[in-house]
Amino acid sequence: xxxxxxxxxxxxxxxxxxxxxxxxxxxxxxxxxxxxxxxxxxxxxxxxxxxxxxxxxxxxxxxxxxxxxxxxxxxxxxxxxxxxxxxxxxxxxxxxxxxxxxxxxxxxxxxxxxxxxxxxxxxxxxxxxxxxxxxxxxxxxxxxxxxxxxxxxxxxxxxxxxxxxxxxxxxxxxxxxxxxxxxxxxxxxxxxxxxxxxxxxxxxxxxxxxxxxxxxxxxxxxxxxxxxxxxxxxxxxxxxxxxxxxxxxxxxxxxxxxxxxxxxxxxxxxxxxxxxxxxxxxxxxxxxxxxxxxxxxxxxxxxxxxxxxxxxxxxxxxxxxxxxxxxxxxxxxxxxxxxxxxxxxxxxxxxxxxxx
Numbered sequence: 001x002x003x004x005x006x007x008x009x010x011x012x013x014x015x016x017x018x019x020x021x022x023x024x025x026x027x028x029x030x031x032x033x034x035x036x037x038x039x040x041x042x043x044x045x046x047x048x049x050x051x052x053x054x055x056x057x058x059x060x061x062x063x064x065x066x067x068x069x070x071x072x073x074x075x076x077x078x079x080x081x082x083x084x085x086x087x088x089x090x091x092x093x094x095x096x097x098x099x100x101x102x103x104x105x106x107x108x109x110x111x112x113x114x115x116x117x118x119x120x121x122x123x124x125x126x127x128x129x130x131x132x133x134x135x136x137x138x139x140x141x142x143x144x145x146x147x148x149x150x151x152x153x154x155x156x157x158x159x160x161x162x163x164x165x166x167x168x169x170x171x172x173x174x175x176x177x178x179x180x181x182x183x184x185x186x187x188x189x190x191x192x193x194x195x196x197x198x199x200x201x202x203x204x205x206x207x208x209x210x211x212x213x214x215x216x217x218x219x220x221x222x223x224x225x226x227x228x229x230x231x232x233x234x235x236x237x238x239x240x241x242x243x244x245x246x247x248x249x250x251x252x253x254x255x256x257x258x259x260x261x262x263x264x265x266x267x268x269x270x271x272x273x274x275x276x277x278x279x280x281x282x283x284x285x286x287x288x289x290x291x292x293x294x295x296x297x298x299x300x301x302x303x304x305x306x307x308x309x310x311x312x313x314x315x316x317x318x319x320x321x322x323x324x325x326x327x328x329x330x331x332x333x334x335x336x337x338x339x340x341x342x343x344x345x346x347x348x349x350x351x352x353x354x355x356x
Contacts, residue, residue, distance in 0.1 A: 001014075002045070003044060003045045003047070004044060005201070007033070008031065008118070009029075009031075009073075017029070026075070026077075026092070027075040027077045027079075027093070028075070028076055028077070028079040028089075029074075029075060030042035030044035030073075030076050031043055031044070031071070031073055031247070032051075032069065032070050032071065032247075033247040033248075034070060035068065035070055038052065038053060039051070039088070040068055040074075040091065042076060042079075042091075046079050046080045048083065049079060049082035049083040049088070051074070051076050051082065051090065052088045052090060052091065053067065053068070054092075063111065063112055064113065065100075065102060065114050068091060068094055069114040069116055070115075070116050070117070070247055071119055072094055072118065073094075074093060075091070075093035075094075076091050098118050098148070099117065099119050099120070099147050099148040099149045100147050101114070101116050101119060101122070101147040101149060102143075102147065103115060115205075115245070115258065116245060120150065120199075120202040121149065121197060121198055121203075121205075122151050122205050123152050123153075123154045123194070123205065123206050124141070124144070124152070124154065124208060125154045125208035125214050126154070126208055126209070127157045127211070127213060128155045128156065128157055128160065128166060128182065132169060138275075138313075138316050140208075144207075152180070152197060153179065153180040153181075154180075154183055154194065154217070155182040156182075156185070156212055156213035156216075157185075157212075157213055158189055159187045177277065181197075185217050191221070194217070195252035198253035198254075198255070199253055200253055201253070202253045202254065203253065203255075205256040206257055210259070214257050214258065215257055218248065221252055221255060222248060222255075245259070278313070278314065281303050281308070282299060282300050284299035285297065285298050286298070291318075292317070292318070293318070
């Protein structure tokens, strides 16, 4: 189990395996370290190889959440042969996920796009020189918390701004009870603290817009130019380089770089959890269903008036809550349409999966 342990296999996973019926684990356990449109790069005790899904798995999947993603532990057949160069392994099952990060597919209102699974820490990377956006950070925080992933904000490129500005940004973020650190992959400042946040058997993902320095951070942690990077532009913004998610094992745990997200839209299965401070204050509102807009005796609006919380943060709470309600309505409509099509013997999802 040495290779599995290096890629995050823990006693908790072993306990799950030992307690499951043998018929459910008929194959080798491997972890998905990269995904390529239906084919997967997996690693296990026999080595590293390619793995594929049977066609019927695509046909039966209700949506892409039922298919493997980077970070998944899966059960596969023919692993030893595939590692020896004899074709590809065959994925026959996915282990229950400890965490699961999902967003709404870009440009598609009713389709989820899984990002990663079984991740412990989510580092939201935003560059200090030009990229700091509190509303965008709130969206990332909501996504991570819904996926049961611990969030940490990373302010990158600290060498490009003045020290007082770095401290001011950290103070502003920490006021919302979210861990935040400032780093520079160029000078090494803060990198030891960043690496120390991830245990040797833990998995972390770097999230953020294109050009904020995620690949530079990965390279600094790995100690080599594992990920391609490009020089900073004249306007001090980085350039988009990463095109896929890949899990990398290091002496500081397991790390996943990710492509920059041009469109960040959450997939709403539950109400937003990013505004714990507002929710806690809202407990003291006169009405249990207070929307914190115009109701009398609203504790949240009183907190804004008293300077306890900013009006901009409450406005962003209203915006994301409205999106959540709209998304939930669209998902219900899409589910009803899918049920109707299935009654007619039509499976749109399977056709879409095969096209991908």
